[in-house]
Amino acid sequence: MxxxxxxxxxxxxxxxxxxxxxxRDAPEPTERGLETDEIESEVERLRAAVAAASDQIRSVLTRIPADAPGDIGAFLDAHLMMLNDAAFTGEPVRLIRERACNAEWALALQRDALMRVFSAMEDPYLRTRQDDVRHVVERILRVLSGAAPVAHxxxxxxxxxxxxxxxxxxxxxxxxxxxxxxxxxxxxxxxxxxxxxxxxxxxxxxxxxxxxxxxxxxxxxxxxxxxxxxxxxxxxxxxxxxxxxxxxxxxxxxxxxxxxxLREAESLTLDGMAIELQANIELTADFASVRRVGARGVGLYRTEFLYMNRTTPPSEEEQFETYVGIFREMDGVPVTIRTVDLGADKLNLSWQRTSASAVNPALGLRGLRLCLHEPELLIAQLRAILRASAFGPLRMMVPMISTLQELRQFMAHLEEVRKELRREECEFDESMPIGGMIEVPAAALCADTFAAALDFLSIGTNDLIQYTMAIDRDNEEVSYLYDPINPGVLRLIDCVLQAGLRHATPVAMCGEMAGDTRYVRLLLAMGLRSFSVHPAALLEVKRVIRRTSLESLASFGARTRLLESCAEVRDLLSELEAL
Amino acid sequence: MSSLTSTITICNKLGLHARAAARFVQLASRFESEIRLIRGSREANGKSIMGVMMLAAGKGTELALIIEGSDAEEAMVELVGMVENRFGESE
Missing domain, CATH: 3.50.30.10 (Phosphohistidine domain)
Incomplete structure (x- = not known):
């Protein structure tokens, strides 16, 4: 059976x-009384066990491969710090001395006391952190009992x-x-x-x-x-x-x-049309994964990481070095840098002039709005990007455009910076393409305006969906509405793609939707010809592209405009899948 | 010597869990100042991971951060920045 x-x-x-x-890891401790002259040696035994347990974790830490995700080390670091916290190095020692008991029993008492605190916590995620306490105690108990670590x-x-x-x-x-x-x-x-x-x-x-x-x-x-x-x-x-x-x-x-x-394969459809397929980069650590999947370009290079966890904004020089470094890392493939898309809530106090406590930062002073509000921030970044453009194929795009007025202000700053650099006889690419992210519904509806004013557009679906559906992505009660295939979202995407066609302005998509294999054919049918995706999704998307003929999608483009519900979109997706 | 107090709100999705607490404590330990976190009637040493974890500060919890010592100002800016940046987590 x-x-x-x-x-x-x-x-x-x-x-x-x-x-x-x-x-079972270690036998549940029992209490053993000690003679007075045994107490200090028992304390020593506990200290030695804690040190040995720390050594075990340190030894695992040193064997983590360099390209492993950062959270692996973070988990181990947390346990290492717990082991060396007074909760495990101090209190059990006090218990051994006070009760004249063995180290195992003192640890078990302290573990139970800590677990009681955690299990009484209201927050379910924090409550499960009693696991960490159990794991740390278990490791010390194993050492005390002379057992080998689990993996051995x-x-x-x-x-x-x-x-x-x-x-x-x-x-x-x-x-x-x-x-x-x-x-x-x-x-x-x-x-x-x-x-x-x-x-x-x-x-x-x-x-x-x-x-x-x-x-x-x-x-x-x-x-x-x-x-x-x-x-x-x-x-x-x-x-x-x-x-x-x-x-x-x-x-x-x-x-x-x-x-x-597929790493080396071209991103071509069955009928031989080239589809641009690039990778998104969020952190310097992503370069390795981008190289692993053989991306031929970076369609979205986020610059937020440069501004995080620090007290002063990054200097022009620091940014310049970082941006030029991209060409070295990426072997000279074309790169699209996005100017910083921070919310006022993400800025550090010392260089922040605005209120940090916006109730809804997604609708607040962020992206281009913040940059226009803090021109010296913007100008330093524009200078760094323009100077880097002399060293490789670079494009620049602006996040969170809502109005033409904003774009004009941005362009005025850009022109000013260009003039400055010319005066300083500093080299830069005079014809570096300038694009804009379309993620605000107002900008999607007026995509014609922006397609005429810019060299390229890129659709940021993550924000476009939340702004279009009027949902806070952190609110679990409405997260069911966060779905890229809502007809309202699809029509806005269509709006942008059509505007791009009319003005011969290339349109890319760099949100999560672009990297979801379920939607690749739908987007191709709607006319998208440029995808920028998370490196982990790149080869899967390429595989779908290479199995799709644009000709077979020809009749679907018009149909996508008539869809009235998510259910209808899903039916269409099944049809596309079956092609 | 200066003593600074500030109210911080935990805004990352998972609250002051083990990794977030570890990051906070690692940063706090770089400063000479005495760093305390207070939630209601409970108080924790900002340099003790168990202390910080046991405050049970989930998302939305308000804490008082009290820093006393020679490098209090710098510590305040960096620690508040880390909390507001959600400990570098994406959510």
Whole structure:
């Protein structure tokens, strides 16, 4: 009889492998009384265990690959800091001395006291941070009991290809197990926001969490299937079912291989039309992933990171160095820099003149509005971008345009800066294209005006959707309306694309919608010919483009304008998918 | 020596959770000043991760930040900036 267990699939992918049950971490401590002369050596024993536990985490930290997502290290850092907090180094020592008890018991008392505080918290996410307390104490207890760290449980044996089944895993365990080559894991505890779940996604290990009593239902060494996409664990599968999952796994691998092979392929449709496909960059760390997918250009280079977490705005020189650095990193591919799109709420106090406490920053002084309000901020950035334009193919675009008046003010500043640079005999690209982000509905409706005034337009769907639907993206009660296929959103996109056609002004799209494979054919049918997407989505989008013929989409363009509901749009999407 | 007080509102989606608390404490520990966070009747040492986590400051929580010492002004600007930047998190 096949056993199928449904949990929460927190990291996609399929794995088939032998179960490796992780034993219960450490025996639950019991109290042992100490003679007076034993107390100080017990304190020493605890201190040594805390130091050894810290060393274990530090050693995992040093083995994290350089291109791993930053949050992996952040989780481990937090545990390392907790280990060295007085809550674990001070209070248990006091308990050992006061009660003349063993270190394990003192730790257990302190753990229970801390857990009581956390479990009483109202905020559900903060409440689950009692896991962190448990993980940290468990690690010290393991050292005290002389047990090896989790990843070395199967002494001398290789964990390669095994499916780990455990009550819970700490972030450090998860990293170590991945380094030891496990195929997947399933745990009893946890939800989608558990650290272990986030890490599994970052590390690319299929994983299911929230399967109570799992360890009692499975035997060590039996073969199970983990479907991390559906959140299903299958044990005692018959041969037919195993064949099915092996085939699914093969398909998945074929799909991944196909994607990797597309790295060098042109972004061409079946009927030979070239579609521009570029990558978005948010942080300097993204360069590696952009190179990995072989992007031929950067369609959106965000500059906000330069302004964050600091007390003064970045100087012109610092910006210039950063922008010129892009060409080095990206091997001279064309780059579109967006001038800074910060909200007044994101600025630091010392160089901020405006009220920080706007109730709704998305509708406040941000993007171009803020730049026009703080011209010295804008001018420093314009000078840096223009100077960088002498070193490679650069374009510049302006976020959050709402009115022609704003655009004219911006252009006046730009002209002023150009004159200055000419006077200083500073080289720059006189014909650097200037574009605008269309993300405010008013600008989308007047796209003709902006298409005539600018060299290119780029549709920012994330903001366009929230402004068009009048929803706050942080408000969960209305987040169901945050859907790119609302007919109202589609008509505004159509407005921009048509204006671009009329004025022969190229229109790109750089929001999340552009990187969602479900919408690629729809957007092509509507006339979009330039996509800028998150690096992780680039090859998948290229794959759809290469499987689509523009001719087969010809009849769909006009139909998209007649759609009246999301349901109708979804029907059309199914039709497009089936082509 | 100066003593500064400011009210901060936790505005990142997940509140002062472990990683956010870790970032706060790492930054706070760079300063010589004494740094305290107060929520209602509870008070935490801004340089202790467990203390900060146990304030249970979810999104929207208001905290008093009190900094006393030689580098209090700089510490205030940087810590307030970090909280307002949602600890560098995207949401």
């Amino acid at each position: 096949t056993l199928a267990l449904h949990g929460l699939g927190v990291s996609r992918g399929i794995a088939i492998g032998a179960v490796h049950l992780l034993k 449980d199967k002494e001398g044996e290789n964990l390669h290809g095994l499916v780990i089944v455990a009550e819970d895993l700490t972030p450090a365990d998860t990293v170590q197990l991945q380094q030891a080559g496990i195929a997947a894991f399933a745990i009893e505890h946890g939800g989608p926001t558990a650290h272990t779940a986030i890490l599994a996604r970052s590390l690319g290990i299929p994983a299911i969490v929230g399967l109570p009593n799992l360890r009692r239902l499975l035997r060590d060494g039996e073969t199970i299937v983990i479907d991390g996409t559906a959140g299903v664990l299958i044990a005692l599968a018959d041969e037919a079912l195993l064949r099915f999952y092996r085939e699914r796994k093969r398909q998945e691998r074929r799909y991944q291989t196909e994607l990797i092979q």
